[in-house]
Amino acid sequence: MKVLVLGSNGQLGFELMRANWAPGTDVVGLPYPDFDVTRPGDVDKAVADHAPDLLVNATAHTAVDKAESEVDLSFAVNRDGPGLMAAACAARGIPFIHVSTDYVFDGTKDGVYTEDDPINPLGVYGASKAAGEEAVRSTLAHHVILRTSWVYSAYGNNFVKTMLRFGKERDEMRVVADQHGSPTAAADLAAAITHIAGTIATAGAAAWGTYHLTGTGYTTWHGFAEQIFQRLEERTGKRPRLTAIGTADYPTPARRPANSRLDCGRARDRLGVACPPWPDSLDRVLDELFTNPPQA
Numbered sequence: 001m002k003v004l005v006l007g008s009n010g011q012l013g014f015e016l017m018r019a020n021w022a023p024g025t026d027v028v029g030l031p032y033p034d035f036d037v038t039r040p041g042d043v044d045k046a047v048a049d050h051a052p053d054l055l056v057n058a059t060a061h062t063a064v065d066k067a068e069s070e071v072d073l074s075f076a077v078n079r080d081g082p083g084l085m086a087a088a089c090a091a092r093g094i095p096f097i098h099v100s101t102d103y104v105f106d107g108t109k110d111g112v113y114t115e116d117d118p119i120n121p122l123g124v125y126g127a128s129k130a131a132g133e134e135a136v137r138s139t140l141a142h143h144v145i146l147r148t149s150w151v152y153s154a155y156g157n158n159f160v161k162t163m164l165r166f167g168k169e170r171d172e173m174r175v176v177a178d179q180h181g182s183p184t185a186a187a188d189l190a191a192a193i194t195h196i197a198g199t200i201a202t203a204g205a206a207a208w209g210t211y212h213l214t215g216t217g218y219t220t221w222h223g224f225a226e227q228i229f230q231r232l233e234e235r236t237g238k239r240p241r242l243t244a245i246g247t248a249d250y251p252t253p254a255r256r257p258a259n260s261r262l263d264c265g266r267a268r269d270r271l272g273v274a275c276p277p278w279p280d281s282l283d284r285v286l287d288e289l290f291t292n293p294p295q296a
Contacts, residue, residue: 001022001024001026001053001054001201002028002051002053002054003025003028003052003053003197004030004050004054005017005030005056007031007032007037008058009031010058010059011158012151012186013029013058015186015189015190019187021194022198025197030046037059037080038077038080043081043084044088046088047085047088047092053094053201054094054095054096055089055094055095056097056193057096058099059081060077060099061078062125063125064103065253067124067128069253074125074128078128079131081132082098082132082136083132083135083136085098086140087140089140090139095142095143096140096143097146097193097197098144098145099148100130100145100148100210101126101129101148101149102181102214102257103122103257104119104121104129104133105117105257105259106120106121107179107259108258111261112262113212113259113260115147122255142208144200145209145210146189146192146193146212146267148184148213148214148262149260150182150184151184151185152285153185154293159221159225160285160289163224163225163228164228164286164289167239167240168238170240172241172243173240173241174243174244175225175242175244176222176245176249176250177222178246178247179221179247179258180219181214181219181259181261181262182216182217182219182260182262182278183278184214185275187281189275192213195273196271211267211270212264212266213273213275214278215277216264216274216276218261227282231283235286
């Protein structure tokens with residue numbers, strides 16, 4: 001089995017390239033800028049040249065606040081790119097795994113979101129990702145869309161690494177405590193995708209569709225930061241004071257959903273995948289950051 005990963009130098013792409021794939025799997029990664037989803041012809045050429053048995057999209061414009069002023073770029077990467085990938089796959093009979101986001105929801109639901117709940121993105125990032133989902137669905141039947149949330153790893157830029165940096169530099173931190181969701185380690189998401197690849201190979205049509213997949217358990221950004229700083233103190237003896245604030249106290253260009261809690265039961269029941277409890281995964285990522293951090 002040959003797997004082509006587009007965007008192999010992002011957080012998820014990095015983890016996909018070092019994931020534990022089934023024996024005999026040939027994984028090929030194309031990183032940015034060698035591969036640029038916004039460059040005409042790159043998508044079809046990549047799929048044609050490598051002729052994979054499965055395509056995984058790890059590209060995304062994830063700068064939520066920048067997206068508000070980079071509308072064209074956001075839609076080019078998050079909508080047009082997946083649409084081109086789906087079209088290339090449809091022309092060649094190749095299944096496609098695409099990663100989406102909790103930000104397709106507006107966060108007003110009282111309870112966890114299921115895959116069948118109506119979407120209503122609050123900003124450009126969420127709108128562009130929602131449009132990307134629709135581009136995939138309308139172009140290719142043989143797809144798996146995974147909505148995830150609050151992704152982090154030892155590689156790249158993310159909330160965990162930002163909190164660690166600030167935690168070492170500052171005596172006090174103010175973090176939003178009224179936005180709820182699930183931190184998701186990129187390595188856990190990558191491991192799930194390796195499993196789903198096998199499910200697709202054996203189950204075929206029974207696997208197609210949209211799924212939620214996040215770290216198990218829910219928290220707030222404040223609760224997430226609290227766990228990070230607790231572990232920072234255990235390793236370094238330093239822990240900043242942490243103050244809970246409301247979203248209104250920390251204005252940003254993009255509005256964010258107050259409730260990003262996703263129900264992951266469908267992925268567990270149909271695909272046989274579930275991510276570990278998020279505090280356990282946080283420990284593993286912090287161990288890597290403190291002992292052998294990747295060069296990025």
